[in-house]
Amino acid sequence: MKVHERFIDYIRFDTTSDPASKTCPSTRNQMIFAEYLVEQMKSIGIENAHVDKSGYVYGFINAKPGYEQVQPIGFIAHMDTSDAVSGKNINPRIIKSYDGKDIILNNELNIVMEVEKYPHLKKYQGHDLVVTDGTTLLGVDDKAGIAEILTMAEKLINSDSLMHGPISIAFTPDEEIGRGADLFDVKKFNASYAYTVDGGPLGDIQYENFNAASADITVTGLSVHPGGAKNIMKNAILIAYEFNSLLPCNETPQFTEKKEGFHHLHFISGTEESVKMRYILRDHDYNKLTKKKERFKMAADFINGAYGSNTVAMDIKDTYLNMAEMLKPHMYIIERANRAYAALGYEPTSHAIRGGTDGARLSYMGLLCPNIATGGHNAHGRFEYVSINEMEKMTDVLVHIACDINR
Numbered sequence: 001m002k003v004h005e006r007f008i009d010y011i012r013f014d015t016t017s018d019p020a021s022k023t024c025p026s027t028r029n030q031m032i033f034a035e036y037l038v039e040q041m042k043s044i045g046i047e048n049a050h051v052d053k054s055g056y057v058y059g060f061i062n063a064k065p066g067y068e069q070v071q072p073i074g075f076i077a078h079m080d081t082s083d084a085v086s087g088k089n090i091n092p093r094i095i096k097s098y099d100g101k102d103i104i105l106n107n108e109l110n111i112v113m114e115v116e117k118y119p120h121l122k123k124y125q126g127h128d129l130v131v132t133d134g135t136t137l138l139g140v141d142d143k144a145g146i147a148e149i150l151t152m153a154e155k156l157i158n159s160d161s162l163m164h165g166p167i168s169i170a171f172t173p174d175e176e177i178g179r180g181a182d183l184f185d186v187k188k189f190n191a192s193y194a195y196t197v198d199g200g201p202l203g204d205i206q207y208e209n210f211n212a213a214s215a216d217i218t219v220t221g222l223s224v225h226p227g228g229a230k231n232i233m234k235n236a237i238l239i240a241y242e243f244n245s246l247l248p249c250n251e252t253p254q255f256t257e258k259k260e261g262f263h264h265l266h267f268i269s270g271t272e273e274s275v276k277m278r279y280i281l282r283d284h285d286y287n288k289l290t291k292k293k294e295r296f297k298m299a300a301d302f303i304n305g306a307y308g309s310n311t312v313a314m315d316i317k318d319t320y321l322n323m324a325e326m327l328k329p330h331m332y333i334i335e336r337a338n339r340a341y342a343a344l345g346y347e348p349t350s351h352a353i354r355g356g357t358d359g360a361r362l363s364y365m366g367l368l369c370p371n372i373a374t375g376g377h378n379a380h381g382r383f384e385y386v387s388i389n390e391m392e393k394m395t396d397v398l399v400h401i402a403c404d405i406n407r
């Protein structure tokens with residue numbers, strides 16, 4: 001099966017993760033998809049392919065004869081898609097030999113992907129693209145990664161000339177909600193190091209990411225009839241707005257780039273009596289992240305001083321850390337991927353991720369794990385797309401990484 005055929009098959013499954021769920025995986029559909037992948041892995045010839053009770057898929061490719069002592073490596077992708085845009089009833093379309101012009105995704109709704117807004121489209125003139133119908137995301141993040149890993153696996157297993165050591169494969173649930181590494185079994189995976197296949201354009205290799213924290217806040221007010229509220233009512237909605245106003249307004253996502261950190265209010269709900277707020281805090285420098293957390297605590301103290309103790313209750317937790325601290329002493333892992341890119345005509349590029357991956361947490365769990373490309377663009381949105389040509393090339397990159405055993 002060709003890599004794009006696998007990809008289009010996989011995006012039939014709605015695997016949106018649910019941050020409100022307490023189960024693992026957070027949605028039943030992820031387990032259904034996991035079970036489907038296991039059957040595909042078995043049919044390819046992947047050894048001991050199975051899904052555990054938490055929805056983690058594992059499988060293994062035996063070393064070619066004479067290469068059993070080669071250091072084992074792994075490849076990882078995630079099964080869930082973001083809840084930012086619907087991942088249900090995805091209706092993909094293949095554009096043959098893209099002409100480099102604006103792409104009409106949906107005539108009826110007048111949804112157009114404009115080259116002016118997405119100039120990287122020009123790079124793919126002449127390529128075959130997979131796009132959405134403008135009403136859902138596409139699921140390149142990260143079903144393209146899954147398709148590329150399994151296509152690589154099929155090539156390795158069916159070839160007598162591609163020599164490689166032991167290879168481990170895993171597909172994780174709930175990466176998009178920050179839980180992808182929660183129950184990952186590093187010992188079972190049994191790799192010296194690994195790569196998550198969850199990036200963007202070919203050539204990308206990412207080994208530096210945000211330090212991340214979350215802040216869950218409850219604002220408790222006091223509701224009384226507005227007609228008799230003077231000197232009594234504490235409107236939790238207005239207090240929540242006041243809390244937010246105490247934070248630096250220029251340190252939000254729309255005003256930051258590159259290595260500038262931010263805080264981001266991504267959920268708020270409530271009434272005069274009680275409001276729930278959820279923030280994420282990000283910075284590549286952990287000391288700066290610590291200062292952001294301190295500002296949140298100062299804002300809470302100010303509100304509690306003005307409106308009474310326990311008006312604002314806050315729970316701040318670290319989510320993941322910058323994997324650069326773990327990977328920089330082991331740059332041979334990065335160099336192996338760079339050689340693969342270069343061998344296929346791509347200039348390796350590295351930049352600090354303004355986000356995180358499963359690999360960021362796994363690197364602190366004993367499995368060093370930088371992130372490499374899928375070929376996709378515009379993740380988490382209606383304008384997500386991928387070049388079929390790039391998916392095919394990325395599969396070859398993975399094969400090259402797997403077979404780079406003499407360095």
